[in-house]
Amino acid sequence: MTNPSWRKPFGMFLILLLILVWSIIVVSLAGLLDGLPWPVHALYYTVAGIVWILPLKPLLRWMETGKWRA
Template identity: 60%
Template sequence: MIEPSWRKPVGIFLILLIIFIWAVIVATASPWIGQLHMLVQAVIYTIAGIVWILPLKPLLAWMETGRWRA
């Protein structure tokens, strides 16, 4: 029988932590972003919606293999 890895629950916690911290950062910046032109806001929020995904690839690799690179 395969023993469950402790890396998966820790990884899930870290993913949720990354999402929470990124949401706080974006929400904190929103008063300044809200003063910009609507199209600039759309670009900033689109980029902010994608950037938080970048640290997930190495984190998911670590969760599966125990190494930070696949």
């Protein structure tokens, strides 16, 4: 039996940290949209809601294999 890997708990911590930092950035920049029509707000939050997922693929790969690249 092998010892459990520390990468998964640490990776989960990094994911939570990524979500926290990204949400702070998104909310901080949202003030720049004041006075703009609602479709601009909708587009901003849609893009911001999708972009944070991009760094997850290499992070999840690292959590499973220990390698950043395939």
